[in-house]
Amino acid sequence: MAGRGDDSLGDKHYDADILLAYALDQLPPDQAAQVGAHVATCPACKAIVSEAQHLTWQIDRALHESLDSAQPSPNLRFEPISHAWHQPPRRVTYPYRLKRLTSGFVILPLLVLLALAITLLVSFEDSFARHNLQLTRHYSGPPALVAVALDGSIAIVRLHGAQTGIVREIRHAGNPHNLSFSPNGRWLAFRRGGTLHLVETRAEGLHVKLDLRESAAWAWSPDGAALAYTDGRGQLLRFDLASQTQTLLVPAVDGAWGAPVWSPDGTQIAYAVPHGIWRVDPATGYSVELARNPTPDSALLAPAAWLDPDTLLLAWDARNGEQTSRAALYHVDISARQAVSIDAELLARGGAIAWPIGADGHALAVRGDRLVALDLVSDAARPVPEQLRYPLAAEWAPGGQWLATVLSEKRDGTGLILYAPDEARIVPVPLPEGAIEKSVTWAGPEHLFVLRQPEDGDTLELWLVSIAGKHKPQRILANVPAPDTSSAGRQWHDAIATLAVNS
C-alpha cells in the first residue's frame, strides 16, 4: 500500500496529506480510487477523512458566507486604469526616473549629489564631442536631416541653406544602433541595448522608449505615422506615433522575427516566422500565410522588399545569407501563396542585405560569377561591367536610373562611381584626395551624401555631391566619431543617418 504510519494494530494507513487531498478531491483518479478502496474498509482512515470533510466544509461555508456578500465602495473603479491606458509605455522623464529611483531612500541627498556629479561629467563629455563637431555654414544642397552619433549623445542636424544647424541633441544615448529617420522626417529611431528610442526631430519634442530585446527589428510605415517591430520575443507590434499607443498584431507564440516589411500603400505588413512568411493587416490584425520555407531544414525566408501590394513581394533566405554571404532571392506569389526562386543571389553582410533593393524594383545581385542589375518588375537583367565588381556600398536612385556605388578603399578620391544600367554607362565622381569613401545615400534625384573617413581613421566626414555638376563636392560635417565597425554588428548607419526632406 502506498502510505506510511502504523496504528496500534500494526496496519498501514495513508498519511494525513494524502487523506486530506482525498477529502478535497485533489488526487489523480487512479490514486483516488486506491485511497477510496482503502478508506471504505479502514475505520481509522475513514474517521480522518470524515473529520477533514466536515471541517473543510465548515471552513468553505464560513468563508463564502462572509465574503460573498462583501461589496467594495465606489472607490474601486476603472477610471485610474483608463487614464493610464493611453500613456505610452516607459515614457518617463529623467526627473521622474530620478524621483522613482530615489524615493524611500534615507540617503536621498547623497544620491542626488552623485547623480548630479555623473550628469555633469557625462554632459561635459557630450559637450566636448558636440563642440568638436564641424558643421558647414554655407549649405547649398537640398533640405535634409542628418543624425550623428557623438560620444554618448546624438545630434540631429537640419541642413537648409543659411538656417543649417543642430535642432536637437539627445544626451546619454550610449552606443546607438541603426539610426533611421521616419519617411516624413518627423521622427528618428535608434536602438540602444534592449530599448528602442523614438525621438521627435524638433527641439523639446517627445522621446518615447519601448522595451525590446537586442534581436528586435523595425520598419517605418510608408507615411511615417507608425512603426512596426518584432520585439525579439516573437511578437509583432505596431506603434502609432500620433496616439503613442501600441497594438499587438502577432502574439509571441507565432515567433515573428526579423525586420517586418510594409506594403507600399501601408495596408499590409509582411513578417517572418520560423516556417515561412505571413502578412498581417495592421488595421484588423487579420493574418494570412504567404509562403512556406521552400526547404524547411535549410532555408529561412524573410521579407526583403514589397513593390506591389497585390503582386510583388520579394524574400531572401536569411539562413543562407548568414552562412555564406550570398543569399537566395525569391519572388513571393501572393495569390498562389508560394515562394518562387529567382535566378540570382543577394549579397548578405552582418545578417542583412548588403545592397538594398530600390523602391522601383531594381537590385544589384550575383548570377553565377557575374554581377547583374536586375529589374524585378520586368524580370530584365543586365550584366554589370567588371569595373563595378562587388562594391562596398550601393544605393539605387529614386526611379532606378542610377546606381551609386562605393568601390574601393583608396584614399585618392576615386571610390565613388555612378552606374546607369539602361545606358550601360559608368560615371566616376572624383572627390578630393585624403579620405576613403565608406557609404553613399541619395538626397533626392540629383544629390548624394557620401560618408568618408580621413586618414586619422578616428573620425568621419559627410560630403554632398551634385551629380549634375551644379557645384563642387562640399564637406558638410567633419569630426564625427567613427564607430568601431570591427565589433559585432556595428555598421556605418550606427554613426550617421541622412534623409532628404521637402522643406
Place this chain on the structure above:
Amino acid sequence: MDEVAVIRRAQAGDERAARELFEIHQLRTYRLALGLLGDPADAEEVAQDALTYALLNIYRYNPELSSFSTWLHTITVSRARDKRRRKILPSVPLAQWLGVGNQIRDHAPGPEADALRREAERGLLLALNQLSPKLREAIVLRFYADCTYKEMGEIMGCSLNTARSRLRLAIQKLRANLGDETVRWPVAETIR
C-alpha cells in the same frame, strides 16, 4: 462571453475590453483580498492595485502558462503580501468586520440552528485570523477561490507539495485553535 477573446482584444490595446475584464473580475478580486487581509479598506486598495497592474501589463499575460484568474490571483496575493509588510495588520479584523454590521446571509431554516451555525462560523473566522499569513493564504485560495493544489502552488510561488502541506498545517492549526468548538457543531450539518 468568450473571455479569451476579450483578453486578446485587451492585449491588442482595446480599452473597452480592459473595462470588461475589470467588470468581470473586480468583485472576486476584492473579496479575495478581503479574505487575505480582513480589512475592507486595505482589501479595496489591494484590489485596485492588482487590477490596475494586471490590466496595464496584460500584454505580459501568457494564456499558455495559466488561466487569467490564476494570473490575477497571483498578483492579488503578491500585492496583499506587500500591503501586509507595509502595515502591521490587526489580529482579528475579519471577525471585527463581521461584528459591525456586515450580516451573514441567512440560509438556515430555524433561528436556533442559525444561531448555532453563526457562532461556529464566528469561532472559525476568529481561528482563521490567528493563522500566519501563508497558512491563511492557503485556506482562502483553496476554500474561497476554489484553487487546485497546483494553482495554489503557482499563486503562492511554491511547489504543489508545499501548497498541500501548508493547507494541511493550516487545517490542523484551525482545528487546534477551535479546541472543542468542533464537537458543538450541529449534527444536522454533517456532510453526507
